[in-house]
Amino acid sequence: MQALCSVGKRIPKIDAVDKATGRAQYIQDLKLPGMLYGKILYSKYPHARIVHIDTSRAKQLPGVRAVLTGADIPEIKMGVYKDNRPLKVGKVRSYRDEVAAVAATAPHIAREALNLVEVTYEALPGIFDPEQAMQAGAPLVHEEHKTNVLKMPWKLHYGDVEAARKEAAFIVADRFTTTWVTHCCMGTSGAIAEFDPANNLTVYSNTQIPSLAQKDFLEALKAMGVQDRRVRVIKPCIGGGFGSKLDTYAYEYIAILLAYHTRRPVKVEFDRTEEFSATSTRQPTITYISQGCDKDGKLLFRDVSMILDNGAYTSWGATTPSVMMMPITSLYRVPNVRYEAKCVYTNNTYAQAMRGYGNPQATYAIESTMDMLAEAAGIDPIEFRRINANKAGDVSIQGLRITTCGLEECMAVVKDQLAWDRPKEANEGVGMASLIHVGGGARVYKSDGCGTIIKMDDFGKVDLFTGATDMGQGSDTVIAQIVAEELGLHIEDVHVIHTDTDVCPWDVGAHASRTTFVAGNAALGAAKKIKARLLELGAKQLESPLEKLILQDRQIRHREDAEKRIEIGKLLRKTHFSHAGQMLMAEYFYDPTNENMGRDFRGNMSMTYTFGTHGVRVKVDDETGKVRILNYVAAHDVGKAINPMLLEGQVYGGVMMGIGYALSEQVILEKGENMNPNFRDYKILTAKDVVPIAAPVLETYDKDGPFGAKGIGEPGCVPTAPAVANAIYDAVGVRIKDLPVTPERVLAAIRAKKGLDLCGRELSQDHPDECVIQQ
Template sequence: MITKDKEKVQETTVVGKRLNRLDGPDKVTGKFVYGADLDASGILHCKVFRSSIPHGRIKRLDISKALAYPGVRAIMTAKDIPAHIRYGHTLKDEVVFARDYVRYYGEAIAALAADTREIAEKALNLIEIEYEPLPVITDPEEALKPGAPLLHPDWKEYTGNPALIRYDNVCTHASIDLGDVEKAFEEADYVFEDRYTSQMAHQGYLEARAGMAHVEADGTVVITSSTQNPFGLLGNLSEILQLPTSKIRVISTGVGGGFGGKLDLGVEHFVALLARKTGRQVKYLWDREEEMKAAAPREGSVIYVKTGIMKDGTIIARQGKVILDAGAYSGDDTVIASVAALVIRGSYNIPNVKVDSLAVYTNKANCGAYRGPGAPQTYYAIESHLDKIAEKLNFDRVELRKQNALKNGDLGPTGQILESVSMEETITKVVEKIEMDQPRPKYTGRGLSCAIWTSAGGSSCAYVQLNDDGTVVLITGGKEIGTGAITMGVAQIVAEELGLDITDVRLVTGDTHATPFDFGAQGGRTTFNVGNAAQIAAQDVKWQVLQAASEKMNIPLESLELQNKKVYDKDNPTTNISLAEIAADRVWNGGPILGRGSFIIQPTEYDTSTIKGGVYPVFNFPSFHTHAAEVEVDPDTGEVTVTRYVAAQDVGFAINPTGAEGQITGGVVQGIGYALSEEIIYKDGFVLNPNMTDYKMPTIMDVPRIETILVESSSKVGPYGAKGVGEAPIILPAAAIANAVADAIGVHIHDLPITAEKVLKAIKQKQDK
């Protein structure tokens, strides 16, 4: 179902259509090449020796027996890396190999290269190590207490973004202060407070991290991996390898799922270091246990939320404290803390807001981006909290949301002016679709959640090369990671601009030596940003084509148009010339036609006085969303079954409606898993479920039919009015399902995931009262 902005309906031939993705045939026939498929003659295999305790001092490390094992070609440890080298994006606090201390279970201590993977695994068992155990902190609130052991005693020596506010075990502290919260709480008729917690969760991609590296004759290190962000890796690799970025080439293979988890270094630095040491090609494919122990999962959280509300339902104040469990190193949480601070106000026009958002070191794997970073746990807290308020005050939960929903011209939490706001429309359509107010059987519930979300920024560049047969090659550093953003969306944009079929577009992507820069496949930015760059490049090609046709046809340029692979005289359409003829002629006369395009979101104006310590201060050209879930609860077991799910998402303009619906469906499925079952379980710093058997992801048997509603409230900046799509679908299911469960059993659960055990306990506690 698609609802359009009636004033901005566009007549198009390619964009807006349900076309097949360009990589589809190779994927369904098994020809598609993923990082795990990489192979080469004489390749060496890497394995990493990882910490077997969560925190301790390394007293002795002996690699001699492993190095002497037949077939082992090299071993590297911290001794092979200059002591001053630390890496990270906004905070340089991470090391390649633990030097004196290990800070989490699974931290890398050594890496070896061997003739076979079997040899590498056997040699790992020959490495000897002795630890002096140190106190283990796995609770971020404990890490904040006065006198808590410092996980990074030398944190002051780390370099990072000067905007970051850091102290003790806090790697960043972002805050927002809008209006006068204290005064508003005094004036409020009611004040409500709650505390919510959430778990650490893995991105759940099927293909584990994989990569391969070799060194060319001139010393250039070439790394091929399943990264989402080839250009983003260059800075850290340059620091680690002590090479200029021009001497490092990153090529991204097909990506077997990423969801943010493959944005940062995983295998690339290990294979690069060993390739230089051995002079051989080296491959590293993680196993699932490594993924669950040492990847970059979504951080757990503790969230406090306080709301002041008037008798008529007007929300006048919101205060929040977000405590993110960053793990042993800051990872991406220096940015995610800023995002979580923005989210606390939600999709409501609350004039007085005060938020403190902290990322805190603990003895767990350091966390990273996971689709909608900082949002699922925060929306779970604030939308559950809002339902509790509605229940306690006997307000209609739908009308409470509508009454306070953001509207055009309202200000964001840091003072930005919001435009193209469709919040009320998404609420109305979801409520109608799921029949929110209809009678329901006992132990059946319906829940609602609403959100505002951003399109990530960062620059994108693209070339469009016109071939002599009239087809084109799109060349971009952007990366297709399975969403269809490039193989459908961006390809359709190029085809639309040049009057081509989507199958006339070929793709060259994600190679730092062969394609122009892109900020990476992240944050719902690819179609928005790469699409804009590609559109500009295609328009450049179009202008050159029309100019060449004008000269060849002796017709003024303004009298020509390019459609259906031909240039026509507008006044006499029978006078035309094919795009292929123009392209072939230009190869020999004037030079081939190449279009260039660059795009970067211009900074959104905001009130700089409202935010401190934040490095993500605004929602870029935001979109608006409402989800609703229906659940059945088994009162004897506590098991929750999602029976129906409806999602309305403002996509601006659906470049490919099938692709947009697919992204929403996939995000909801991940959100169902996050809401009900998925959790990396730690006990005393050890991961208890490092496998896909005990890490409970939903199967198709756990997923209802997901009904999608595409709302098209056009963006001023996105290509053809499009907004970011990929991240928002995952940020609302936990809240919608939590509210549905509360509706079914009459008890609100404050701790994710909402397992059968927690539900049964809540039911029994209610019955015992």
């Protein structure tokens, strides 16, 4: 075996120099000649009929080039359920509904013009609670659907849960809720649209799905009556993704429509308030869960029923139950599983994909009740999990094929590094939670593929065109490492181009922690083709048998004869500049053989699964309810760490996002209105909140992964909340079942346990309920 030179190394991100020097260009930094600025007018009501819109005054403002309303545009349908339009017609269904849009020569003129658009509304009763929205007679968000419950059949039953329930020695059942949280990308959303004279469209957008966006925009052109034209999507540097850019949004279509109407490039760029109030959130969930085990602690069943607040429109958030199924059916060995999820329209903001894609919500309920069940059965929580741990070679009841599995090792290392059994001070506790996540692609779309093109130049350098999207996670670096390794080149010899659909092949998008695995395999496939050609040419040149040659340090070398070697660049030039010359190029499209879920939702959706265990030590202040994290260990089975430094970055970042989810983050909606659209009131963690995190990595070497790797983009934030909640229970004996676990909630629970209200008074006393926490 040849020792690895690039793979497995702590190589800095290849775009880091540009980013450290301020050269990197984001959508905020792009300006096209003659560009206009688009601004959007949002609804003043959460639910209302649009009676009349008068744009005449706005249109007369000097500098305004176009004012559009829903009446001015064709029927462009957006979203997975096609229930949304770029500019609303007839009625608005949430505060973030786009009512009108303006293009002007300067941002402040566009903003001023919005103030001149006069909209007459007729308010309608709103519905903001998904459980109420399911009841008969509730106001309908979309009348044509006749019900607020989406017709999405998220329902499975494997085995016989009722029979297992009768056999169970121990059963726990409870209700858990999670609320809206949002991505908080540091770079806000934005797009520039430009038409050429023949109506070919170029869109600059910080999207995670360039290929699917291209298709969406082509459909929009079709709706606009622009047939048979080209769409080019260019990605500038992306200032953070985390799932927020997995769909196409009204602002992108609005930029397109304004550009079409003005025949000028138009940019729509969100300010921070818009970023908070007009981008999508993680799905809030209400989860009813019960789990049971036999007297020895073996899980017998898991029964989960869930209600998701879809908001007013449907984006990919409504399909998160497809991913929730994975932990529900397959985190630990469970022989009988039932799951049902209802996505319900409300007049709240609509939800989308966010790091973990439903898995954090589901794992919160599962891992909280795992601890509860362990306690009921009188078994140590780690031992209880070990008894039920997945193992390599398992096929889960949903049909997930577990090829490699380091779950037990992860638990053991967490136990060790957290010093689990160490004597604890008063109000100190430890908690643990594990995770399963797709680690080898996720077949949620018809294709899970990614293409790569490699072009060798005359100097031994590679231009690599990939469909993958780097939004900061470092996929371009990982891909370069894989290709450099395979071709015996240095990392700086590989130039990764991932920014332009005109030159980059198709990819389904940067989601599901799939890029290292899928785009990595695509790059590896193309590199293997180039390698084969290089070896062939080298064998001829060096007059040596091909199998004796290796690619190393920019040369083709004979394994045994040090004299026999040639620079790869020189070989390429010889091949090019000769009679009937050739240049080396290769393409490879990798589509994993994972399966779409069948009618009963069975199917091996990923080629491999990433496992991990998080453990946390907390100290709870029982006077204030404040939770302090003393130590955090996040262990993951990653197959192979292609770049340990970037991998740790994913874990640290994920854990800190997860701790925010657990303890501090919430979008506060008051009858659908965002009450905290700024960083003062929406609490993401700061540097002062950093906790000591260890991120041990287990390498199980997955046979299907590039150099054995599995995906690790999302797992960092998946089991964080239940690990914290379990630790709080261990510390002070209260179980918090609603996220975020605010000090108020902890304090209320501590006091309730003592028979006191939040203010510390006896519950029996007759006093008004000013001490009740508003949920």
